Amino acid sequence: MITLLDYGAGNVRSVINAIESLGETVKIVDSAADILSAEKLVFPGVGAFGSMIRILHEKKFVEPLKAYINSNRPFLGICLGLQALFDRSEEAPQFSGLGLIAGSVKRFATDLSVPHIGWNGLNVKQPSRIFAGLKGDEKFYFVHSYHVDVADPSVILTTTDYGYEFVSSIQKGNIIACQFHPEKSGRPGLLILKNFLETAGRAVSPVRLSTRTTLAKRIIACLDVRANDQGDLVVTKGDQYDVRQNGDVRNLGLPVELARRYYQEGADEITFLNITGFRDFPLEDMPMLEVLRRTSRNVFVPLTIGGGIRDYQDKDGRQYSALQVAAEYFRSGADKVSIGSDAVLIAEAYLADGQPSGCSSIEEISRVYGNQALVVSIDPRRVYVGSPQAVGHQVIKTAIAGPAGEQYCWYQCTIKGGREGRELDAITLAQVCEKLGAGEILLNCIDRDGTKMGFDIELINAVTKAVSIPVIASSGAGRVDHFQEVFSATEAEAALAAGIFHRREIPLEDVKRYLADNRVEVRR
Numbered sequence: 001m002i003t004l005l006d007y008g009a010g011n012v013r014s015v016i017n018a019i020e021s022l023g024e025t026v027k028i029v030d031s032a033a034d035i036l037s038a039e040k041l042v043f044p045g046v047g048a049f050g051s052m053i054r055i056l057h058e059k060k061f062v063e064p065l066k067a068y069i070n071s072n073r074p075f076l077g078i079c080l081g082l083q084a085l086f087d088r089s090e091e092a093p094q095f096s097g098l099g100l101i102a103g104s105v106k107r108f109a110t111d112l113s114v115p116h117i118g119w120n121g122l123n124v125k126q127p128s129r130i131f132a133g134l135k136g137d138e139k140f141y142f143v144h145s146y147h148v149d150v151a152d153p154s155v156i157l158t159t160t161d162y163g164y165e166f167v168s169s170i171q172k173g174n175i176i177a178c179q180f181h182p183e184k185s186g187r188p189g190l191l192i193l194k195n196f197l198e199t200a201g202r203a204v205s206p207v208r209l210s211t212r213t214t215l216a217k218r219i220i221a222c223l224d225v226r227a228n229d230q231g232d233l234v235v236t237k238g239d240q241y242d243v244r245q246n247g248d249v250r251n252l253g254l255p256v257e258l259a260r261r262y263y264q265e266g267a268d269e270i271t272f273l274n275i276t277g278f279r280d281f282p283l284e285d286m287p288m289l290e291v292l293r294r295t296s297r298n299v300f301v302p303l304t305i306g307g308g309i310r311d312y313q314d315k316d317g318r319q320y321s322a323l324q325v326a327a328e329y330f331r332s333g334a335d336k337v338s339i340g341s342d343a344v345l346i347a348e349a350y351l352a353d354g355q356p357s358g359c360s361s362i363e364e365i366s367r368v369y370g371n372q373a374l375v376v377s378i379d380p381r382r383v384y385v386g387s388p389q390a391v392g393h394q395v396i397k398t399a400i401a402g403p404a405g406e407q408y409c410w411y412q413c414t415i416k417g418g419r420e421g422r423e424l425d426a427i428t429l430a431q432v433c434e435k436l437g438a439g440e441i442l443l444n445c446i447d448r449d450g451t452k453m454g455f456d457i458e459l460i461n462a463v464t465k466a467v468s469i470p471v472i473a474s475s476g477a478g479r480v481d482h483f484q485e486v487f488s489a490t491e492a493e494a495a496l497a498a499g500i501f502h503r504r505e506i507p508l509e510d511v512k513r514y515l516a517d518n519r520v521e522v523r524r
């Protein structure tokens with residue numbers, strides 16, 4: 001029996017699913033007594049450092065947790081569950097950490113995008129039983145803006161490179177804690193969990209010891225989901241956002257089955273977009289929550305869900321906040337939520353008022369769950385203009401001239417699945433959303449969607465240069481070299497595609513092989 005400390009702040013379902021997939025049963029901590037009587041305790045910290053420590057105090061879990069760890073019984077901390085063990089964190093200096101490992105938690109000080117999101121490797125510094133069966137060159141999933149700074153080097157188990165070398169896991173007796181997410185790291189992640197659970201294992205070192213690790217470029221499979229005219233939830237795909245063919249919604253498969261296929265084929269992440277979420281209230285749309293629950297049972301890479309995340313009043317006049325909608329998604333197995341239409345309206349209000357409201361969905365969700373859990377999905381359309389001064393938006397010079405020979409364009413934000421254009425450009429939207437707390441940008445492009453013409457490199461360059469959070473390039477992938485182009489010509493950290501994968505035109509493995517052959521770091 002494994003005891004799991006859930007303080008109610010995010011996706012612990014994935015950890016439960018991963019442990020259960022290894023044949024173990026999980027008991028969730030209800031009271032301090034459950035911590036004190038645990039035999040093996042897993043603490044998957046999610047959210048933000050300050051809210052985690054506050055809730056641990058409110059629930060009176062701090063002293064039992066210290067007593068458990070001081071007793072040297074098996075403990076596995078994940079992500080914030082590692083950071084919690086330290087004295088303090090720059091993320092919330094007003095709160096003390098548990099003070100069980102000497103040192104503090106610092107924000108990444110690098111020119112690279114922060115959060116550090118994606119698959120990176122481990123430099124193993126000492127043998128451990130959790131490495132049994134690992135070769136040493138595997139990659140694991142990280143998503144964090146802060147890392148631990150250890151006072152006593154003897155506890156360092158692994159380091160990872162991101163701008164500089166930081167400590168990515170520690171071990172002190174039976175206390176093991178890692179910054180990466182084993183439950184989201186596919187087969188090698190499950191192996192680490194299994195090794196932790198089998199406490200009798202011998203300490204070993206992997207065969208291949210790396211001295212420097214590299215963050216991989218991510219390949220994301222995207223599933224646009226909606227109900228078809230018969231009321232079944234299907235994966236569909238648009239051409240420039242038009243998902244109907246001969247009047248019917250295109251049906252390219254079932255969401256849970258397709259997600260599982262992409263996991264097995266090596267997708268680094270899976271994104272579900274509930275594309276009619278702007279119409280329906282997602283908490284009434286239980287099938288979508290069920291899709292997440294079922295997918296997260298056997299898909300052990302990160303899952304993002306978007307569509308309909310905003311404040312809402314149901315037909316009985318009951319109010320729901322975007323935070324409640326997001327919470328339901330996290331509880332059902334999502335690791336990140338993605339906001340589309342609402343982000344545009346929030347940015348417009350911010351620009352009109354000259355200051356944040358403090359209570360927008362972006363601010364509230366990132367405050368509670370951390371900005372790494374919040375993606376903003378942008379649906380821009382190219383608008384040609386004759387000169388940079390023609391409009392009051394951020395205009396770029398383009399090599400692809402417009403119908404009347406125009407040399408300039410701006411990227412107009414849209415809402416409601418591209419149906420409504422707004423007086424806001426995509427670059428400004430990305431900048432405002434970063435300021436308000438978004439941790440990542442999913443950059444679609446209506447002009448390229450479904451065309452297989454390749455990614456809009458000009459758009460992606462304009463946005464990646466304007467923000468310091470990771471950007472996912474999306475829309476237009478048609479050939480393997482389009483992925484190579486986007487990673488060599490832009491600073492995008494991930495590339496997302498849909499149609500070519502759904503129609504089995506290009507296997508995911510071919511994309512990764514081509515990238516690896518062309519010296520782009522990928523996870524294989």
Ligand code: 1PR
Nearest residue numbers: 238241275278307308340341377417450475476497498499
């Ligand atoms: O506005 O917060 O409710 O979120 C709705 C979400 O649904 C947004 O993220 C929006 O991008 C998405 N969406 C709405 N309508 C459509 C549509 O297609 N009619 N899909 C839609 C957006 C675009 C991509 C697509 C890539 C790759 N899908 O995600 O997967 O363009 O396609 P390709 O590789 O085939 O070119 P809200």
